[in-house]
Amino acid sequence: MAAVTKDIKKPLPLPFAYTFASGAIAGCTELLLLYPLDVVKTRQQLDTAKTSTGMVQTFKNIVSQEGPARLYRGIIPPLMMEAPKRAVKFAGNGAWSNFFTNNGQRKNTIALATITGFFAGATESFVVTPFELVKIRMQDKNSAFKGPIDVVKHSFRTAGPLGLYQGMEATWWRHWWWNGGYFGSIFAIKGVMPKANDKKQEIINNLTAGTIGGFIGTALNTPFDVVKSRIQLHGTGEWTYPALFKVARAEGLGALYKGFAPKVLRLAPGGGVLLLVVELLSNVFRQQLGPPYI
Template identity: 25%
Template sequence: YQISNRDKVITSFIAGALAGSLAKTTIAPLDRTKINFQIHNEQFSFPKAARFLVNSYRQDGLLSWWRGNSATMARVVPFAAFQYAAHEQWKIVLRVDTNERRRKSHFKTFLSGSLAGCTASALTYPLDVARARMAVSKHERYRNIVHVFHEIFHKEGALKLYRGFAPTMLGVIPYAGTSFFTYETLKRLRAENTGSSELHPAERLVFGALGGLIGQSSSYPLDIVRRRMQTAPLTGHAYTSIWGTLRSVYLKEGLVGGLYKGLSMNWVKGPIAVGISFMTFDISQQAMRKVIVVSGGSEHVPAPVRD
């Protein structure tokens, strides 16, 4: 379906928001568990993760598993919307918006994903800080996301809303780049082998899951650094720089038990979330664009294989 660039942006933005909200809500309990282990010195294991969820349920009820989810949604919805919309535009700018062009330039395909992630991160980072604070704090510490912003702004200063921003950007480059590159490449190879760009939802889910698995594994230590720096005022640690945080975590907790703490859980929740996100985005975006064409909003003309 060939539609105007304005309609491309709008449909990508809405589809991205839907994709992000559905994916994150699905794995929110696992995400909260992962963050809890990331910021503390306790060694991660699946039995301990299960105990954390059970104890949270007994002490604060089932909804405690989604504590901080309002902040998560406030961040994820705009983040995913900006990231997917930006990715569609970066593909056009870098001229990798068709399968043939992506086949000729793997680097630009990777770069379009990295730039999309950086764009979304820069625009929504304070919301990520608020989400992390709410996820690891006691229920009475912060009433809502507005309260988090108020407390940080007045007690720590406005710049603290960007605490951990540098490792975030360094981590986003390989994560977003690898995730989008893997997903786009698998779709392209499938289209070339079958002669059709039409994919079953299950195929999109699997391709997205593989992209998420590879992407998260490539940038995980920087995710640990980001969380430690974001929540330092709550945990009492003096994490102020990327290198200092990396060194401190490595010396005190080791490589596997520190810088890669919780990665095994990420291998469970990450592929689920990213797979759901990519699948939801593609399906909802295509549905909206079809409606636009059918309703006469754009001219329906044969388009190159670009799925």
């Protein structure tokens, strides 16, 4: 007698509120752990000298010349940004994935996962640009701003209502390339790793895939991040790709990777932490909601 086979239904995507909460908590966790590396990264990116100071020396200079607290200067804007930013990242990736796979009817592939990441990054950039501008101007070594509100007032006074969106195009490219590399890599890496039959293997898979994805995303987007930081600091209104050539011509190709070491030390393990926390919280929420979410 032939065995009766049943259709295996995939669990429904989590409601937006739960995806938002997962991304927000994951993002704040990663930021609080690794923010000083972001300050060091920004300092290196804003240095226009052909021979720039290394990561360790930059860190030492900040502590010795400005005090340890300077390593957390400007953290309020990204902390405020982290909840919507990470929520949009993962919720946007889920929404675009549903769009490109026709709600799971079309098989996902590395190419589709990468394209999904591109569009999730583009969506995310609209949320983060104002916060990034405030953060960069607070992190600058020569910053005389009293706080985030002072930066916002100055921006409105000098550039009008859209002043906080200076560098939007560069931010768009920065997030386009990072998210495409991140989510595309995660899909590819998980496809070749051992199947997660228990919690331990699931944690290993998520940390490994997220960390490698974070490294690849960072390698792809660092030149765009360098240009974005400079455009937002000075409000030059330059276009991204001409600015890339300008930096390379004036300071050498290596200048496009200024700040890469602290950036990758933050975003490679940070990418692993993000994915791990999001997946853990998503599983908790699914258990709480019950069928048809599990």
